[in-house]
Amino acid sequence: MNLHIAAQINSFLAALVLLTAFGMLVQKRVYGLIHLFAWQGFFLSLNTAIVGFVADRHHLYISSVLTLSLKVFLLPYILHVLIHRLKIRKEVETIVNIPTTMMIGIALVIFSYHLTAPVRELSNLVTRSTIAVALATVMLGLLMMITRKHAVTQIIGFLALENGLFFAATSATYGMPLVVELGVALDVLIAAFIFGIFFFHINRTFDSLDVEQMARLKEGD
Amino acid sequence: MNIAPIELAGAAVILLLGSAVLAMFLSRFQHLLVAVSFSLASVASLVALVAGAWTVSSNIANQAVMAIGLPDLPFHLRLDPLAGFFLTIVGGLSFFVSIYSLGYVKGIIAQRPVTRLVVFYALFLAGMFMVILADDALFFLVAWEVMAAASYFLVLFEDEHLENRRAAFLYMVVAHVGAIAILLSFGVMAGLVTGFEGFHGYTFDAMRQAEYTPAWATAAFLLSFFGFAAKAGVIPLHVWLPEAHPVAPSNVSALMSGVMLKTAIYGIVRVTFDLIHVFPWWWGALVLMLGLISAVLGVLFALMQNDLKRLLAYSSVENIGIVLIGIGLAMIFTSFQLPLLAALALTAGLYHALNHAMFKGLLFMGAGGVLHAAHERNMEKMGGLIHMLPWTSGLFLVGCVSISGLPPFNGFVSEWLTFQAFLLSPSLPSPLMKLLIPMGAALLALTAALSAACFVKAFGVTFLGQWRGQHAPQIHEVNWPMKLGMIMAAVCCLFLGILPTLVIDWMDSVPEHLVGSKISTTAGAFGWMWLTPVARERASYSGPMVFFVILAVIVIAYLILHVKKGSIKRVPLWDCGFEKVTQRMQYTSTSFAMPLRRIFGFFFSIRERVKLDPQAAHRAFPGKMHYALRIRDRFWGWIYKPLVDASFLMSRLVGKLQQGRIQTYLIYSFVTIIFLLMVTR
Numbered sequence A: 001m002n003l004h005i006a007a008q009i010n011s012f013l014a015a016l017v018l019l020t021a022f023g024m025l026v027q028k029r030v031y032g033l034i035h036l037f038a039w040q041g042f043f044l045s046l047n048t049a050i051v052g053f054v055a056d057r058h059h060l061y062i063s064s065v066l067t068l069s070l071k072v073f074l075l076p077y078i079l080h081v082l083i084h085r086l087k088i089r090k091e092v093e094t095i096v097n098i099p100t101t102m103m104i105g106i107a108l109v110i111f112s113y114h115l116t117a118p119v120r121e122l123s124n125l126v127t128r129s130t131i132a133v134a135l136a137t138v139m140l141g142l143l144m145m146i147t148r149k150h151a152v153t154q155i156i157g158f159l160a161l162e163n164g165l166f167f168a169a170t171s172a173t174y175g176m177p178l179v180v181e182l183g184v185a186l187d188v189l190i191a192a193f194i195f196g197i198f199f200f201h202i203n204r205t206f207d208s209l210d211v212e213q214m215a216r217l218k219e220g221d
Numbered sequence B: 001m002n003i004a005p006i007e008l009a010g011a012a013v014i015l016l017l018g019s020a021v022l023a024m025f026l027s028r029f030q031h032l033l034v035a036v037s038f039s040l041a042s043v044a045s046l047v048a049l050v051a052g053a054w055t056v057s058s059n060i061a062n063q064a065v066m067a068i069g070l071p072d073l074p075f076h077l078r079l080d081p082l083a084g085f086f087l088t089i090v091g092g093l094s095f096f097v098s099i100y101s102l103g104y105v106k107g108i109i110a111q112r113p114v115t116r117l118v119v120f121y122a123l124f125l126a127g128m129f130m131v132i133l134a135d136d137a138l139f140f141l142v143a144w145e146v147m148a149a150a151s152y153f154l155v156l157f158e159d160e161h162l163e164n165r166r167a168a169f170l171y172m173v174v175a176h177v178g179a180i181a182i183l184l185s186f187g188v189m190a191g192l193v194t195g196f197e198g199f200h201g202y203t204f205d206a207m208r209q210a211e212y213t214p215a216w217a218t219a220a221f222l223l224s225f226f227g228f229a230a231k232a233g234v235i236p237l238h239v240w241l242p243e244a245h246p247v248a249p250s251n252v253s254a255l256m257s258g259v260m261l262k263t264a265i266y267g268i269v270r271v272t273f274d275l276i277h278v279f280p281w282w283w284g285a286l287v288l289m290l291g292l293i294s295a296v297l298g299v300l301f302a303l304m305q306n307d308l309k310r311l312l313a314y315s316s317v318e319n320i321g322i323v324l325i326g327i328g329l330a331m332i333f334t335s336f337q338l339p340l341l342a343a344l345a346l347t348a349g350l351y352h353a354l355n356h357a358m359f360k361g362l363l364f365m366g367a368g369g370v371l372h373a374a375h376e377r378n379m380e381k382m383g384g385l386i387h388m389l390p391w392t393s394g395l396f397l398v399g400c401v402s403i404s405g406l407p408p409f410n411g412f413v414s415e416w417l418t419f420q421a422f423l424l425s426p427s428l429p430s431p432l433m434k435l436l437i438p439m440g441a442a443l444l445a446l447t448a449a450l451s452a453a454c455f456v457k458a459f460g461v462t463f464l465g466q467w468r469g470q471h472a473p474q475i476h477e478v479n480w481p482m483k484l485g486m487i488m489a490a491v492c493c494l495f496l497g498i499l500p501t502l503v504i505d506w507m508d509s510v511p512e513h514l515v516g517s518k519i520s521t522t523a524g525a526f527g528w529m530w531l532t533p534v535a536r537e538r539a540s541y542s543g544p545m546v547f548f549v550i551l552a553v554i555v556i557a558y559l560i561l562h563v564k565k566g567s568i569k570r571v572p573l574w575d576c577g578f579e580k581v582t583q584r585m586q587y588t589s590t591s592f593a594m595p596l597r598r599i600f601g602f603f604f605s606i607r608e609r610v611k612l613d614p615q616a617a618h619r620a621f622p623g624k625m626h627y628a629l630r631i632r633d634r635f636w637g638w639i640y641k642p643l644v645d646a647s648f649l650m651s652r653l654v655g656k657l658q659q660g661r662i663q664t665y666l667i668y669s670f671v672t673i674i675f676l677l678m679v680t681r
Helices: A003-026 A030-055 A059-086 A098-122 A126-147 A151-173 A178-206 A211-217 B005-025 B030-058 B081-104 B115-133 B137-155 B162-194 B204-209 B214-232 B241-247 B250-276 B281-303 B308-335 B339-374 B390-403 B410-423 B431-463 B480-498 B500-507 B509-515 B543-562 B589-599 B634-655 B662-679
Strands: B062-070 B073-079 B604-612 B625-633
Touching: A003 A030, A003 A098, A003 A126, A003 A151, A030 A059, A030 A151, A059 A151, A059 A178, A098 A126, A098 B662, A126 A151, A126 B662, A151 A178, A178 A211, B005 B030, B005 B062, B005 B073, B005 B081, B005 B115, B030 B073, B030 B081, B030 B115, B030 B500, B030 B509, B062 B137, B073 B081, B073 B115, B073 B137, B073 B204, B081 B115, B081 B250, B081 B339, B081 B480, B081 B509, B115 B137, B115 B250, B137 B162, B137 B204, B137 B250, B162 B204, B162 B214, B162 B241, B162 B250, B204 B250, B214 B250, B214 B281, B241 B250, B241 B308, B250 B308, B250 B339, B250 B509, B281 B308, B281 B431, B281 B589, B308 B339, B308 B410, B308 B431, B308 B509, B339 B390, B339 B410, B339 B480, B339 B500, B339 B509, B390 B410, B390 B431, B390 B480, B410 B431, B410 B480, B431 B589, B480 B500, B480 B543, B604 B634, B625 B634
Parallel strands: none
Antiparallel strands: B062 B073, B604 B625
């Protein structure tokens, strides 16, 4: 596989990752969100494997497998179980309406391209054009956390943000050292568990998973 | 075997720290705990006293470096005559108070466990000794904080009252603001030593040898003076003092007022005369001005108080003011190259510091005795205690006479020396100061007179007359350790008053080190009988002679009145033709202070209300009257309240950031990230 094709595939996958990120931003149903998240993980792991192949970095295969198992199967499964146990049926509410969110998201993507322009000029990696997408994914994840009220969507936003970071690592430097990646993967897993436990507590305390309810915890003047 | 004084002083500190540790193990045996801990504390204080007095008299400076401290920054100790002098003050009063505590704290055991009091008492003493011994900024601040924290817990000892917690909090806040200023001041000096490039300027030795530019030196001086003045209770930084001193147990109040304030004086003298040592005259003028303000206003505030311990606390503000007057004058004289006069003024200030420790300690111990016996702090409700507490009242009277500056006791000597320093100020080269500084002497004279009035009131209302409350309680004289502690302090007051020549001869090494001159050659030129600070033609005072004359007058008066039986008769009170004179019709503390309240009323915020009972048949024949009087310090409203309000306003504004919604917090970080990315791109 020559480098040109590899760069094409890489860009294509980056576009898919960005697409899923936007998809998550507009998706109202929780199950839909989880599926989109799983798809994003899948594209990510595919991309990692291809980058590993092109750059001849074999430890990226391990990262790829790790991403696949963790982000495509395990975490969506945990979230499924969680939603099932907590009996969440209704649609996810947003604070800002969806078209506005989309507009902000587009602005963020443009901003990321603007930000990473100097990096693209300096770098000579195959994956250099995707750094902007990675940064945009991080920002979209954060935006999703801000615009959603539901606690489960907040964790999905957080995990999407982590996906963006991972993507940035692979595209900017051909991945972090394996030890770091293993550590990050473990952190994400643990974070998911802790969030799960918190959901049960929040649900029990407030009878709802709407994080706006937590404003009641604030001390009065 | 050769022992250096500094080793003795170190041993005293170790003994105190050891007794604090020991106290924690003995907390189950409260009586044993009190006996052991306070005995150890008095031994340690005596050792420190010996070390200090020895250093001063032999005019030596010992140094030591300890193996502990931060890595590469060990603690330094030094015991020079100045440190020795203050070590003598602290050790002396701590010795008396520790003996007093043996009896006093025993009386508290019945009400509450005293382990906390004992532990922090030992730490407090250790902290004060360490402050004086410290010879580097690091150790000094560590010791300073130990002292502040321990005294905070002592103020908080009776923590069930809201008032006490409030006082302790206020004390903590002021102490820390002051400590920050001191830290910054040392930072400036240490930084200038090394050009802000290393840490090795933190020893006082390095600071001593450095040359400072005038601007930086002024910054360092102002910061440290602010910090130490906050601790010393100089007006307008005094607000914590009348709150915190009265609520602490009386033995602790005695130490706080008597010696803890002196550590601040020590700090001022150490930084200005020793570390910076070259300064413009206006520094001294600033110290002098603040000293005068503190002295006059302090005694006026004291006069208005009805709470015995609060009165004593305000009087401490006054006396700190007098000490600062001496130090300020010494600074002015030093900057005009008049070492002999500077030595006189400095001796006066330091002598007053020593005297104040003795008589204020004595008075607080006496107030503790009254509190212990009568369970009452409000003077308006007491009276006639002289019959029930003959020892305490006699010793309290000694304290009152001393603090009022009357011969033959010690207050007179130091105030007289301060006056001499004032009256020599015409030798200054500046004509403006020749005119202005003697005006300060007039204010000092006013202070002395007002403080006499204040203590006439304190003694008269508390001990004379008859009990003002409903039922006179069963009051017993205080126990022997308490008496002993007070007697020793009283004897010290007398000794310092009648033999000032010996004392000045002893302490002369201090001004010799700091301002390069001494006064004992002239002061003791006519033997131990006569104190002649400058020259015999100018002024002289003979303590022993005055003492014997006064003693003779007292003896003769006693003989005339008591030799013949029946020359004193007790008869019913003449009631001016009215009937039924009750005990509540006596002169009270408020009524005694009334004329002065009228004259100096503009210094206070006074609210006086008289309300007649509306149910009376006619206004001319009221059935009942309600009288309410509230006197407050104007400084609180002028300086502190705006500060407190501003900080509350600020925190409310900052609090608006806290919406309690996760999304809002996320937006904060999101916006911050975007902003940083834009800026640092």
